[in-house]
Amino acid sequence: MRLTLVGTGYVGLVAAVCFAKLGHDVIAVDREPIIRGLLENKLNIWEPQLEQMLADVFAMGHLRFETDVVKASADADALMVAVGTPTRPDGHTDLGHIHEVLAQLMHSATCPPFVIIKSTVPVGTCDELEASLLAAGLHTEVVFNPEFLRQGSALNDFMEPDRIVFGCKTPQAETRLRKLYDGIEAPIHVCERRSAELVKYASNAFLAMKISFSNMMSDVCEGYGADIRHVMSGVGADRRIGPEFLSAGVGYGGSCFSKDLQALMTTGKLIGRSLPLLEAVAKVNDQRIPRMIAKLISLWGNPMGKRLCVLGISFKPNTNDVRDAPFLTLLAQCERHGIEVQAYDPVVRQVGAKAVKVLDSPYTAAASADAVIIMTEWPQFAELDWPYLLHLMRQPLVLDGRNLLPSGVIAQIVNEDNAVYVPVGRPMECSSSAREESL
């Protein structure tokens, strides 16, 4: 199939590369500087294996780049739109980028027979887009095909998805979409467009709800000396619940969950419905960083002038994305309390904030620190030389915001003089000297 795909952000680029890998002829469209970078194989996102796969499909001639959407879609069987749909300050979704793309096609009075919306859009958007194309004399069916890609495992999620959802009106559109995904083994859910649009929001809201539920239960565990990992593995063993997305920690971040929760709440408001469950999910998440700061203060006393080493800046491992990262909230709160921050991340080398020194080694970041906090569950943090790292610190206090460290490493930590290990939703552990001092 000849597919033109507009938008080479996270979703667009991964989709373009994967559809090309499936053997389709893909033309990816974006602004000039972005396309120039891609032609030099310079990606502004960090996703395992993407660079190599992009080079492969490009060399095979299945993927080309363009800056002119009209030219790129002249012979296309379908146009896919994967541009950003950010939240406006009033809580509504900004569809400006989608409108810009379609306006160019309306202006040229040409459009492929199918426009597939991959961007996350509010319910009813595809109906409206199709009506505006029709009003411009273009007989195009607008189809909704949501993405469920996780950053850090996006290629795998694309090629081996749990399900594929098509929101379409006619059997012709369904046939075209099935052809596009030919070669991927997954259950296909076909429904009308409004339901498909809601599947995307409801899925992210549900995942965020699972995380907030675990975080809420972690507070209960801390109060009663129970262990959240045992509680949630017992809960998640029920097949009706499932074991994933039940890890308690510093809360969810990233560009999707908060944005989509907000958009779904606004969707509810538009029809006069409040969605209190979603409000509670967001509220629990907002309490995560203040709770971490409260733990620090209870162990330090006065936080003013203390130095905190932060391990992990990106919102999750295997990405350099810092959008809505819990790290940013932590940084703002540290600034408010007069806490100095030194951070290290395996891939993020800078953050556009003055109040942090980003260092190129976890050990340099730990120098003279009064505590270290693990904010992102990069697996390599479990492999650090923890006894050495603790010796570099002023105070050997470890907050494990992701319950990352295995018991062997925790044993090494609490073997050190005065060391304290503070996990989430589990009792803290101390060296015998630290215990004696607190008695």
Ligand code: UGA
């Ligand atoms: C999320 C969804 O998982 C994807 O299905 C969806 O396509 C994507 O949003 C989107 O809408 O584009 P993503 O934001 O890349 O994907 O990352 P997740 O793996 O979902 O993690 C989100 C946040 O939740 C991270 O900060 C992660 O650390 C946190 N998390 C995840 C937890 O705190 N606990 C968990 O058990 C799982």
